[in-house]
Amino acid sequence: MSGNILAALLGSKKEKDIKAVLPLLHRINELEPWALSLSDADFPKMTTKFKDRLSKGETLDDILPEAFALVREAARRRLGERPFDVQLIGGIVLHQGKIVEMKTGEGKTLSSVTAAYLNALTGQGVHVITVNDYLAERDSQWMGQIYTFLGLSVGCILSSMDNVARKTSYACDITYGTNNEFGFDYLRDNMVWSLDQKVQRGHAYCIIDEIDSILIDEARTPLIISGPADDDTYKVNEVNRLALSLVEAKKNPETGEYPDESKGEVLEGDFKIDEKSKRVMFTSEGMNHIESLLQKRGLIKGSLFDPANFEFVHYFTQAVRAQRLFNKDVDYVVQDNQVQIVDEFTGRILHGRRYSEGLHEAIEAKERIKIARRNRTLATITFQNYFRLYKKLAGMTGTADTESEEFNKIYNLDVVVIPTNRPVVRRDENDLVYLNETEKFDAILNEIKTLHTKGQPILVGTVSIEKSEKLSAMLTKNGIRHEVLNAKNHAREALIISEAGAKGAVTIATNMAGRGTDIKLGGNPEFRARRKAGTEAPEEKYREALLHEYDLWARDYEEVKSLGGLCVIGTERHESRRIDNQLRGRSGRQGDPGRSIFFISLDDDLMRLFGGENFKQLMSKAGMKPGEPIYHPLLNKSIESAQKKVEERNFEIRKHLLEYDDVLNKQRNFIYEQRNAILADTDLIERVRTSATEMLEDRSDLLDQSIKENQNKAIADFCSWLFDTFGIDLSPKQVADLHRSGTIIQEIQKLLDQDLSAKIESAGAESLNFFIRFSYLQEIDEKWLDHLESMEALREAVYLRSYAQKNPLLEYKLEGSDIFESLILSIRHNIASKVFRVRIQQKVEQTATIPSRAPRIEVAQTSHQSVGSFAGESEAVRQESAIAAAAAPPAATVIRQGQKIGRNDPCPCGSGKKYKHCHGR
Secondary structure: OOHHHHHHHHHHHHEEEEEEEHHHHHHHHHHHHHHHHOOOHHHHHHHHHHHHHOOOOOOOHHHHHHHHHHHHHHHHHHOOOOOOOOOOHHHHHHOOOOEEOOOOOOHHHHHHHHHEEEHHHHOOOEEEEEEEEEHHHHHHHHHHHHHHHHOOOOOEEEOOOHHHHHHHHHHHOOOEHHHHHHHHHHHHHHOOOOHOOOOOOOOOEEEEOOOOHHHHHHHOOOOEEEEEEOOOHHHHHHHHHOOOOOOOOOOOOOOOOOOOHHHHOOOOOOEEEOOOOOOOOOOOHHHHHHHHHHHOOOOOOOOOOOOOOOOHHHHHHHHHHHOOOOOEOOOOOEEEEEEEEEEEOOEEEOOOEEOOHHHHHHHHHHOOOOOOOOOOEEEEEHHHHHHHHOOOOEEEEOOOOHHHHHHHHHOOOEEEEEEOOOOOEEOOOOEEEEHHHHHHHHHHHHHHHHHHHHHOOEEEOOHHHHHHHHHHHHHHOOOOOOOOOOOHHHHHHHHHHOOOOOOOOOEEEEEOOOOOOOOOOOOHHHHHHHHHHHOOHHHHHHHHHHHHHHHHHHHHHHHHHOOOOOOEEEEEEEEEHHHHHHOOOOOOOOHHEEEEEEEEEOOOOOHHHHOOOOHHHHHOOOOOOOOOOOOOOHHHHHHHHHHHHOOOOOOHHHHHHHHHHHHHHHHHHHHHHHHHHHHHOOHHHHHHHHHHHHHHHHHHHHHHHHHHOOOHHHHHHHHEEEEEEEEOOOHHHHHHHHHHHHOHHHHHHHHHHHHHHHHHHOOHHHHHHHHHHHHHHHHHHHHHHHHHHHHHHHHHHHHHHHOOOHHHHHHHHHHHHHHHHHHHHHHHHHHHHHHOOOOOOOOOOOOOOOOOOOOOOOOOOEEEEOOEOOOOOOOOOOOOOOOHHOOOOOOOOOOOOOOOOOOOOEEEOOOOEEHOOOOOO
C-alpha cells in the first residue's frame, strides 16, 4: 500500500527510467536533419571520425547522440525502416548495460543496432547473442546491411563452422551467434595448445536477445564439453531389462502420498518417484530386490554396497527415470534411429544434444536403439559465470520485469520497461477451467470451429508435441485445415509463422518463446514475395512481386482487423508466467486488435503437481459440473500460486547451481590464467628454476625439523627425495656436511643450474622451452580433468553430511579448496621434477629410430542441458580433443638401420626397461 502511495507521489520506477533518457532522445531527434544531409559515402567516414574522437579521450556517451542519429538514417536508407523513438530509447538503455523489456513486435532486433554500433567503435568487439543458429544468421545478414553501410564488419558464429571461420567472425566489429556456441568457444579456447588456436579475442560488450530465456530458463544447467569414457553399454542394456521388474511403492489412496516409514507406516514397493523434480528414490526393499536381480544375472558378486558394485545403483536410478519420468513425444522424440531432446521452452529439437550422467543411454536402451558411449567431462561452465566475464552486459526480451529481482541479484542488471509505440488493445480474457482434459479439448475444438467459421486467424499454443498432435488429429477429424509447428517440422518454421496471421489460418505451435518472427495480420507480404520471386531472383523482380503482395496484404489486413485480429488460445498454463506472456504477446502487435484466452483443466501437470493433491476433489465437491467451465477467485489464486511455486523452485535450482559453481569458477579462472600465462611465456625455464628452488627450500625446512629427532633417517630420506625428484645422487655424508655448513640449498641449486645449462647447450633454449610448455599443458589438462571428477564426486558426497548437522556448501568449499591446493602443488612439483630428470640423448647410429607414439585422438562433445543434462554428438568440436591433439606430434617414419629389436630385448634408448615396456609399448 505504502509503495503505491509513493509511486503516485514520486512516479513509478518505469516512469522515472524513461524520463532519465528523454534528454538524450531529444538530442538525437534534433540531429536528424544533419544525418539526412549526409551522402552515402559520408557514413563510413563518420565512423572513422568517431573512432578518432574516442582515441583522443572522448567517451561513448559523448558521441552517443550523433552515432544514434547516424544509425537511424542508415537504417532508413538500407532497410526502409526508420527506428521509432521507443526503439532509440531501447538502444540507449542497452548501451547503459541494462535489460530492455519491449513487447513482441516492437522491433527489438532493430533497437539493438544503435547500441551495438556505438560500442563497436571501441574496436574491442561486440557480441550479439540469439537463441538459435537461424536467428543468428538471419539477424547478422539483415542488420549487417546497416553495419556495412556504416563501415563496420559483421560476423556470425554457427555450430557447423570450423575454427578458421570462427576466428574470422570473432575478429569482426560485431559478431552474432548463440549462447551455447559462445560458451563452448570460451571453454575450447582454454583447452588449446598455442595462442594462435584461440578464436575469441575478449569479452567487452554483449547484447543478449531473449535474455530471460538464456539467463534464467537455460541457466539451470551448465555447458559441458565431454569426451568418451569407459564403454558401459552392456551394463546399461542389462539394467534396463532388470529395471522393468521393479515396482513403484503404493500410495495412500486417500492422501495420494507415499506412506511415512518414520511414523511406523508400511511402505510396500521398490521405489518412490517425485514427478516435480524428476527424481527416483529406492526403498530398502528395492535395494534388496536390485541386489538379488544382479546376483542372479551374474553381474555382481557379494553385496550391492561393495565399492565395486555400487555403480549399479546409479544405472538402476537412470533406468527407472527413463522408463517412468521421461516420455516420448513430450521430453524427447525418436528420429533417424536417435533419441532427440525437445526443448521445453521453445518446443524445438535440440539437435545433437544428449542428457548426461547416463540418462540418455538409459533412454536409448528403453527405446531399443543403439546406445552411444558415455562421456567424461573435459570442461564445464555455467551461463551465469560465462556472461559475468563481460565488462558490460545488456539484454532484451518481451518479458523480464517479473524476474527483475533475480536479474539484479545474480547479474547486477536493472530492467527497464519500454512503452509500446502504439497502445496495446488486445483483450486478455480470464482463464476457462474444466474438470478434466477431455472436456477442455472439446471446449477448445468448439472455440476453434466458431472462430474459423468467420475467418479469424487462430494461434493455439501447446506445451508438448504430444498435445499438439492430439489437437491436430481432432481438427483433421473435423475437417479444419491447419498447420502444426513443433520439433518434428522445425524446418518449415518461418513459413508457418509468416502465414499464421492470414485470414482463416489455424496454427498449432508447441511454445512460442524465441521464435524471432512476427505474426502480421493478413500474412507476411515480404515473405510471400521472396518465395514467389525465388531466393536467387534479381532485386527488380523481387520488388515487383513485393508491390503486388502489398496490395493483396492491405486488403486482407483490413478484413482480418475487422474480424478481431489474431486470437491466441493457450491449451495449458506453462510453469513460468513469462512463457504464457510470450504466447499472448504474439497477438496485438503495433496497436493491432487481438484476443487471448487460456483453457485449463485440473488434470494439467501444473495444477496436478503444484496446485495441491486434493484440489480436484475440492472443486468437484464445490459443485463443478462436467463440461462447464468455472470462474472462482480461489481458482485464480491457485493458478498464480502454482506458477509462483515452480518459479521459486527453479530460482532455487539456479541459485544452488551458481553457489556450487562459484567455488569451481574461482579454481577454473586460476587454472585458465596459469594456462594462458604458460602459452604466452617465452622463458619457462626460469619458471621451472623458481619452482625447484621453492621445493628445495620447503624440503630443507622439513630436514631441519626432522634431523633433531633422527638424524640418520632424516638425511637418508632427503637423499632419496633428492634423487627421486631431481635425479641428483648425493651420499648421506655429502648431505650431512652441506647441512652442517648451512650451504645445502645453495650447493644443490648450483647443481640444478648446471643441469639446466647443459640441457640448454645440448638441445637449445627454444626446444627446452617447447618441451616445458608441452609438459605443463599436458599435466594441467590431465590433472584438471581428474579434479573436475573429484569435485563432482565431492559435491554428491557432501549432501550426506547434512545428516550430521553440517552445511554441505561450506564443506564443499573447504574440502574443494584443499583438493585444489594439492592439485596446484602437484602440477608444479611434477613439471620441475620431469624437467630435471629428463635426459637428452644424441641419435645413435645403427639403431632403430623410435618415433614417439601418438595417443589415439578422441573427438570431444559439447552439451548444454537446458532440459535435463545432455551432451551433443553432432555438435562435436571441430578441432581435435585438446589433450590428444597436443600430445600427438607429427608422425615420424620408422627406418630400421640395424637388426630387429625383440620385444623382450633392452630398449635402445638406455632406460634399462624391456623394449615392450618402453618405446615398443
